[in-house]
Amino acid sequence: MPLLMKEKPRMAMDDAIVVDSISKYYRIPFEKKRTVYENLVGMFGGNKSYEEFWALKDVGFTVKHGETFGVIGPNGSGKSTLLKILAGVLYQDSGSIRVNGKIAPFLELGVGFQQQLTARENIYLYGAIMGLAKRDVNRKYDEILEFAELKRFEDMKLKNFSSGMYVRLAFSIAIQTDPDILLLDEVLSVGDEHFQKKCMDKIDEIRKNGKTIIFVSHALPSVKSLCRKSLLLSGGKVVAIGDTEKVIDIYHSMSG
Amino acid sequence: MVISDLKVKYANSILGFAWSMLNPLLMMIVLYFVFSNFYKEQTNLVIYILTGLLVWRFFSIGTSTGLGSVVGKPSLVTKIYIPREILPLSNTLSALISSMLEFCVLVPLLFVFGVGLHPTVVLFPVLLTLFFLIVYGFGLILSSLFVYFRDLNNIWDVVMQVGFFACPVMYPLTQIPGKYLYFYELNPITRLMGMYRDIFITGTIPGVMDFAIVLVFGIVLVIVGSVIFKKLQRRFAEEV
Numbered sequence: 001m002p003l004l005m006k007e008k009p010r011m012a013m014d015d016a017i018v019v020d021s022i023s024k025y026y027r028i029p030f031e032k033k034r035t036v037y038e039n040l041v042g043m044f045g046g047n048k049s050y051e052e053f054w055a056l057k058d059v060g061f062t063v064k065h066g067e068t069f070g071v072i073g074p075n076g077s078g079k080s081t082l083l084k085i086l087a088g089v090l091y092q093d094s095g096s097i098r099v100n101g102k103i104a105p106f107l108e109l110g111v112g113f114q115q116q117l118t119a120r121e122n123i124y125l126y127g128a129i130m131g132l133a134k135r136d137v138n139r140k141y142d143e144i145l146e147f148a149e150l151k152r153f154e155d156m157k158l159k160n161f162s163s164g165m166y167v168r169l170a171f172s173i174a175i176q177t178d179p180d181i182l183l184l185d186e187v188l189s190v191g192d193e194h195f196q197k198k199c200m201d202k203i204d205e206i207r208k209n210g211k212t213i214i215f216v217s218h219a220l221p222s223v224k225s226l227c228r229k230s231l232l233l234s235g236g237k238v239v240a241i242g243d244t245e246k247v248i249d250i251y252h253s254m255s256g
Numbered sequence: 257m258v259i260s261d262l263k264v265k266y267a268n269s270i271l272g273f274a275w276s277m278l279n280p281l282l283m284m285i286v287l288y289f290v291f292s293n294f295y296k297e298q299t300n301l302v303i304y305i306l307t308g309l310l311v312w313r314f315f316s317i318g319t320s321t322g323l324g325s326v327v328g329k330p331s332l333v334t335k336i337y338i339p340r341e342i343l344p345l346s347n348t349l350s351a352l353i354s355s356m357l358e359f360c361v362l363v364p365l366l367f368v369f370g371v372g373l374h375p376t377v378v379l380f381p382v383l384l385t386l387f388f389l390i391v392y393g394f395g396l397i398l399s400s401l402f403v404y405f406r407d408l409n410n411i412w413d414v415v416m417q418v419g420f421f422a423c424p425v426m427y428p429l430t431q432i433p434g435k436y437l438y439f440y441e442l443n444p445i446t447r448l449m450g451m452y453r454d455i456f457i458t459g460t461i462p463g464v465m466d467f468a469i470v471l472v473f474g475i476v477l478v479i480v481g482s483v484i485f486k487k488l489q490r491r492f493a494e495e496v
Contacts, residue, residue, distance in 0.1 A: 026494060035407035084493065088337035091490040111335040129338060 015100060016181055016212040017063040017086065022095030024056040024081055024236075055081040056236045060095070063229075065180075066210040070227035070244055072220065072251060077233040079216045083107060083185050086214065101180030101212070104130065108185075109170035115159040119150060119169060122158055126173045140176045147198075148172035168195055175202055181212040220248055280310070280358040284365065300457065301428070303369050307456055308425040310358050311449045315391060316416045318351035322395030323402050323409055330496045340489050341482070344395035352388055366456065374459030383451055386470045390444065393477025400488040403495050423449060444473040 027050040056078045063069045071079050084090040086097065087105035112129045113122050123144055127137040137144075145151045148168040158166070184203070200222075207213055207226070217223050223230060223244060230244040232251050240250045284306055291302045325347040332338060359380070366372060402408045423445050424432075432440050440446060447470050451462040 036405045036411065037407060039405065089334060089493045105337060108331075108335040111331045112329075129332070129336065 014065050015062055015098075016065045016067070017100070017214070018098045019059060019061050019086075020096045020098075021058045021060040022056060022085065022092040022097060023054060023058055024078075024085060024090065024092050025052045025054045027051075028053050054236050056085075056092070058095070059233070059236070059238055061231055061238070061241055063212060063214065065100075065212055067229060068207050068213040068215060068227045070223040070230035070247075071214065071216045071233065072218070072223055072230060072247070073233035073239075076235075078236040079233055080107075080185060081236075082233070083183050083214070083216055087183055099181065102131075102177075103181045103183060104174065104177045104179030105183040106171075106174055106185065107183065109167055109174060113158055113166070113170065116157060118155050118157055119145075119161070120154045122169070123173055126170065127176075130174055130177045132173075132177055136176075144169075144172045144176055147175070147202075164192060164195070171199060175206075179211065181214065182206065183214050183216075185216045186218070220251075224248060280313075281361050283309075284361065288365075300369070300371070303366065303371060303457055304428065304453060305426055306362060306365065307453050308423070308449050310355070310362060311387075311445075311452050312420060312423060312425050313358065314351060314355035314387060315445055316420070317354070318348055318391035319394045319398060320409070320412060320416065321351060322347045322391065323398040323412055325395065326399040326492065327402055327406075327496060333496050334493045340492060341396070341485060344399045344485075345392065347399075348388060348392040348395050351391065352384065355387075356384070362456070371457060374455065376455040376459050376461055379455045379461065383448065383455070386467070386474055387448055389474030389478050390448075390470070393474060393479075393481040396478070396481030396485045400485045400492075403488065403492055419445070425449070442469075444470050 029050040059082065073079050081090065085092050087107060112126055114125060124137055145154055150165060150169055215223060215227055227244050229242060230247040231238060232240040232247045240247045287306065288302055291305055322344050325343045326333060329343055333340065398412065447466050451466050454460045454462045
């Protein structure tokens with residue numbers, strides 16, 4: 001559980017995240033065994049039933065407090081896996097991660113929303129999932145609805161929401177968690193232009209408040225404008241790390 | 257989360273929460289007619305069976321829904337980080353609340369049969385707590401194993417069916433031959449059933465041994481369950 005990991009003395013005070021050569025493999029089964037019966041039968045077979053696929057291999061980097069750190073790379077390079085490990089959803093198979101501060105993963109918005117409940121009830125539910133206490137939600141309730149521009153619909157059931165309204169609501173709640181470290185994975189490609197801009201402004205504001213952001217994206221222009229430092233992943237390995245412009249140049253030369 | 261779980265469960269039914277009362281009530285009425293014809297001279301036996309059934313329902317419903325509590329909410333496992341123990345925990349809590357409602361239905365029946373409420377009923381929360389530990393422990397073990405073994409629900413169904421007859425739900429303990437009785441009473445669910453019947457029907461305080469066995473069993477289950485769950489949850493996001 002990286003979130004609860006005790007701070008080690010090695011970690012400098014201004015480091016927000018220290019990733020120390022982590023590796024992660026997935027098992028690609030030759031034959032998926034999902035039942036007790038199949039496992040019992042497989043035990044007598046004796047041969048290994050899966051092949052290892054290394055999604056990340058010896059990835060290491062450090063992000064300082066207040067930094068906006070970009071992660072780029074082609075499809076299947078391990079970006080999402082890396083982010084999921086940082087969020088605590090997946091576990092690395094080797095290496096270690098130290099996190100200093102509260103992480104808010106924006107991997108996917110609206111997880112845990114209940115279609116049958118109203119927007120109001122969902123705000124409390126989602127707030128609880130994202131780690132907000134009830135009184136925090138009470139305090140920020142109006143702000144959430146205002147940001148989402150959904151004040152009129154607060155008592156409507158979520159199943160009648162459009163997908164845009166859905167995402168707006170989710171983003172507005174999630175942004176209220178007041179995290180020290182924000183993990184962003186392509187979530188900004190949602191909503192209309194107006195709301196996208198609003199999100200970008202909000203993220204910019206968070207950035208200016210000295211929060212740490214890890215930004216995973218294919219949209220190189222926004223990476224360039226947001227992040228000073230970046231990491232280029234390919235095939236689960238670190239290709240380049242450093243100034244965003246240089247990293248993007250390497251990325252271009254690699255694919256072109 | 258528990259509240260929203262219950263809300264979702266009942267939001268779409270016309271009678272809403274009333275269902276959770278009506279279901280056991282209707283079941284009891286049917287059973288009452290069946291058994292009061294069978295055992296004409298022993299009205300207490302009807303209450304005996306009803307109590308046993310309610311105890312059994314909490315156990316079987318709590319564990320079999322607990323089994324699917326992780327697999328049934330894949331997005332909460334793969335898309336976001338929450339302590340995953342919350343999933344079986346919230347499931348067990350909502351089963352606990354359902355069980356409490358069912359026992360509320362039992363109370364008027366106790367008066368109908370002239371048993372009334374004994375002061376020992378104050379021990380009900382204690383028994384519920386003990387029972388909660390056991391169901392939660394099973395929930396932890398089953399839900400984490402179910403992620404990897406998807407036919408576990410079928411196996412558990414069979415176990416529950418055997419368990420239903422292995423526990424004295426439908427028959428009195430006195431019908432068990434003496435030589436088996438010792439083994440029989442090792443079963444913590446049997447003990448719990450006896451304790452529920454003590455406080456509701458005879459109005460006696462259950463023995464210390466009962467409390468001790470059930471409590472130790474519950475605590476061991478929760479500890480073992482937590483260890484298994486912790487170990488298995490590392491690959492939940494990939495396997496769900």
